Amino acid sequence: MSLQWTLIASFLYLEIFVVLLLVLPIASPTRWQKFFKSRFLQSLRNQASIYFLILLAILVLFLLDAIREMKKYSSTEYSEHAHLDAEMQGNMRLFRAQRNFYISGFALFLSLVIRRLVTLISTQATLLAQSEAAMRQAQSATTTARSLLSQKGESAENDNNEAHDKIISELKSQISELTTKKSDIESELRKEKKDKEALKSQADSLAKEYDRLSEEHGKLLKASVGDSTDKKSD
Numbered sequence: 150m151s152l153q154w155t156l157i158a159s160f161l162y163l164e165i166f167v168v169l170l171l172v173l174p175i176a177s178p179t180r181w182q183k184f185f186k187s188r189f190l191q192s193l194r195n196q197a198s199i200y201f202l203i204l205l206a207i208l209v210l211f212l213l214d215a216i217r218e219m220k221k222y223s224s225t226e227y228s229e230h231a232h233l234d235a236e237m238q239g240n241m242r243l244f245r246a247q248r249n250f251y252i253s254g255f256a257l258f259l260s261l262v263i264r265r266l267v268t269l270i271s272t273q274a275t276l277l278a279q280s281e282a283a284m285r286q287a288q289s290a291t292t293t294a295r296s297l298l299s300q301k302g303e304s305a306e307n308d309n310n311e312a313h314d315k316i317i318s319e320l321k322s323q324i325s326e327l328t329t330k331k332s333d334i335e336s337e338l339r340k341e342k343k344d345k346e347a348l349k350s351q352a353d354s355l356a357k358e359y360d361r362l363s364e365e366h367g368k369l370l371k372a373s374v375g376d377s378t379d380k381k382s383d
Contacts, residue, residue: 161256161259178277182271212253215246215249218246219247219250222242222246
């Protein structure tokens with residue numbers, strides 16, 4: 150194997166190792182994202198697209214060269230009198246061309262796969278960070294809502310207590326007013342009862358006085374009638 154194909158084969162093995170690292174659950178997407186955002190890779194990030202295009206171009210050239218070699222040695226026809234050694238060399242060169250075709254083809258394919266895996270892992274890490282931020286915001290919003298609801302409940306309870314105290318104070322004031330009115334009415338009733346008893350006693354005394362005067366008047370009438378009959382008899 151020549152030097153250039155040895156380098157391409159080594160690059161293919163390196164790509165296989167990188168793909169296994171990215172696919173296997175060795176590190177989380179967040180850690181991969183931190184690694185991708187390291188200082189060294191960030192310094193190469195501006196020129197990474199150029200390097201990647203150059204690498205793709207080199208792999209495409211080697212792939213086209215391998216295809217050309219395959220067509221060249223597959224179309225070679227050997228005569229019946231050709232030496233067996235020349236035929237074996239031709240088959241060996243065809244095998245090498247086919248081997249180089251598979252090496253360059255898989256190296257090109259895995260380059261695209263690695264680039265896609267890096268993009269997907271970065272996107273996944275970003276989505277995970279956004280989801281964690283959204284969860285933290287949702288938790289903080291839930292905590293805030295619960296605190297507001299508790300404060301509202303406490304304020305409503307305080308308002309209810311204040312309203313209850315106000316109603317109780319109003320009822321107490323009404324009860325005191327009613328008690329005052331009741332005491333006033335009872336005092337008036339007692340006064341009227343006393344006046345009624347005084348009037349009754351006065352009426353009784355007047356009735357007794359009237360009876361006495363009536364008796365005295367009757368006695369006087371009798372006395373005057375007796376005197377008049379005595380005078381007539383004389």
